[in-house]
Amino acid sequence: MKIFDSNTTAERLVFDALIPAIRQMFIETCVVPRRHIHTINEREHTTDTLLIMPAWQDGKYLGIKHVTIFPENAKQGKSGLFSTYTLFDATNGQPLAIIDGDQITVRRTAAASALAASYLAREDATNMLIVGAGNVARALAPAYAAIRPIQKISVWNINPEKADSLAQQLCAEGFDAHSVADLRSAVEQADIVSCATLSRAPLIQRAWLQPGTHLDLIGSFQPAMRESDDETFADTSVFIDTTEALEKSGDLLSPIRNGRFDAANVRATLEDLCNGVHRGRRSADEITVYKAVGTASEDLAAAILVYQRDGHPAQSVMF
Numbered sequence: 001m002k003i004f005d006s007n008t009t010a011e012r013l014v015f016d017a018l019i020p021a022i023r024q025m026f027i028e029t030c031v032v033p034r035r036h037i038h039t040i041n042e043r044e045h046t047t048d049t050l051l052i053m054p055a056w057q058d059g060k061y062l063g064i065k066h067v068t069i070f071p072e073n074a075k076q077g078k079s080g081l082f083s084t085y086t087l088f089d090a091t092n093g094q095p096l097a098i099i100d101g102d103q104i105t106v107r108r109t110a111a112a113s114a115l116a117a118s119y120l121a122r123e124d125a126t127n128m129l130i131v132g133a134g135n136v137a138r139a140l141a142p143a144y145a146a147i148r149p150i151q152k153i154s155v156w157n158i159n160p161e162k163a164d165s166l167a168q169q170l171c172a173e174g175f176d177a178h179s180v181a182d183l184r185s186a187v188e189q190a191d192i193v194s195c196a197t198l199s200r201a202p203l204i205q206r207a208w209l210q211p212g213t214h215l216d217l218i219g220s221f222q223p224a225m226r227e228s229d230d231e232t233f234a235d236t237s238v239f240i241d242t243t244e245a246l247e248k249s250g251d252l253l254s255p256i257r258n259g260r261f262d263a264a265n266v267r268a269t270l271e272d273l274c275n276g277v278h279r280g281r282r283s284a285d286e287i288t289v290y291k292a293v294g295t296a297s298e299d300l301a302a303a304i305l306v307y308q309r310d311g312h313p314a315q316s317v318m319f
Contacts (some may be wrong), residue, residue: 002097004306009103012309013302015146018111019118025301026274030057032296034244046071055296061307062090063300065101087303097307101299102135108302109294110139112241112270113194113216118147119273119280120239120288121214125191126151131183131203131227132196133162136218140194141170141177153177154186158197184208195219195227200250206231211285220251221293230254232289233261237282241270241292248293 004012036052049069056062067083074080083101088094117125125148130137133155144150153175157163163179170177180186187193187208194216195204206229209215215236219227233255246252246263255261268278270292281288 001095002307004097004099006100006103009100009306010107012306013103013107013111015107015111015114015143017309018107018302018305019115019143019146021305022108022111022115022298022301023274025297026271028057029271030055030297030300032242035296040068040070043072048072053296053299055300056090057300058090060090061096061300061304062088062093063296063303064088065104065296065299067101067105085299085303087307097303099303099306104299104302104306105294106135106139107143108298109136109196109218109292110143111302112292112294112298113140113218113290114143114147116239116241116270116273116290116292117144117192117214117216120290121148121192122212122281122284123148125149125214127154127190128152128192128194129154129156129180129186129190130166130194130196131156132219133157133159133166134196134198136196137194138166138169140196141175142173144192144194145175148192150192151176154180154190156180156183156186158199187213192216197227198225199227200225202226202229204228204232206234206236209236209287211287213287214281215287215289217249217251217289217291220249220291222248223250223253226250226254228289230258230260236287236289237267238265239267239269239273239278239280239288239290241290242295243269244295245291245293249291251291 032055038050041048051067053065065085071080085099085101087097128150155163155167167177167179192214196218217227272278
């Protein structure tokens, strides 16, 4: 069995390879059971949770991502989330690799977002706004630069210092990036708005979205989480990664509950886009909205790429 640490995993998940790998997985399809959610410990104000996310392709590979979420860790200066990925040979069940799950999650999330934007954002989109400054937000610029001619990047975060830090990092990576304090103005000027936050209150207002904008909503993977207001879904072209988004995301559940959006009006899933069932953006003035909650098929595509891709040798161990 091979072990891929964080650095090796990241090095093998370059976006020029990862984005088409995820697209190909949606074309080939795989079996994705509903994720398992287990409560480990209920505390006074928080809950410790275990997530188990399996996926497999018959006769090829089988993978399982384990995610532990312990919110109280922050008080001890530790990360509140840890993740590992185990890859197996689906023909005989033999374990093949243990891979850093945090890097898989971050990079496949950004890559899937960019994959959707390759169908939904205008081809001449150059001005990007990143809302958030966490690990996923840090991966968005290089992911989008792989599919669109991004020239200018604005960063907004509820903590201005973190927005400054991310903007400085992106500048060091060669992007023309700067932090912004006025979210409304930044949204109004952006061709692409990508949100990767843990917000529980709407950040993006429909009134701010200009004709031709593509809005990418990565956070809000639970009913209580929100990144946009109800009106955002009332008169725009809405796309989702999988149908689970309609059950899990507060961004969708709220406008459905309040009569501002009908689930039947979802234009297409990411699988539909990848398979040509829907063409994606139809006009330069169309406002497109993409809501994702993540899927284990993307994890599997990333894990296979890590395992198969040439690069630094992985540490081999016997079990």
